[in-house]
Amino acid sequence: MKEGDGNEHRDDRATAYLQARVHRARGSRGGWSVTTVSSLYEALFSELTEAVSHGEVVMLTNVGRFYRQDHKGHKVRFGKQDIDGYPVMKFSASPSLNRQLDSPDG
Structure with a gap:
């Protein structure tokens, strides 16, 4: 998205939501500190954005692929x-991730 296109607020809300979900999950799935989870989150999305912005396709096993x-x-x-x-970043979910949507555990 272009800077100043009015979508920054929506992007910030989406990022905050995802960060909150990751932070909540940390306690029940390993007990990592908020600082550690935040650092991992920032590093992951920084690398993902950098790679995709240079035209690379990023594939995460059992998650899907990100591409420009x-x-x-x-x-x-x-x-x-x-x-x-x-340019826009696109995401295509893997079949295994899509199957999880149908499972009763969600």
Whole structure:
């Protein structure tokens, strides 16, 4: 997403939600400190973003793959400027992750 496109607040909320879920899970699944979990989280997403921004496909076993896709530009119907093309990060879930969605344990 482009900076200043109005989606920063939504991105911040999504990041905060994910961080909160990871922090809650840490106590019941290994007892790691909040600092350790936060460091791992930041490192993971930093590396993921860096790799995908350079055109690499990142595959996480039993999770899925992250990849870069170019979004073509388009004309704005009532605006003065057209929207140029821009890259977006895409995610494709693995079959095993999709199967977990159907399991009673969630």
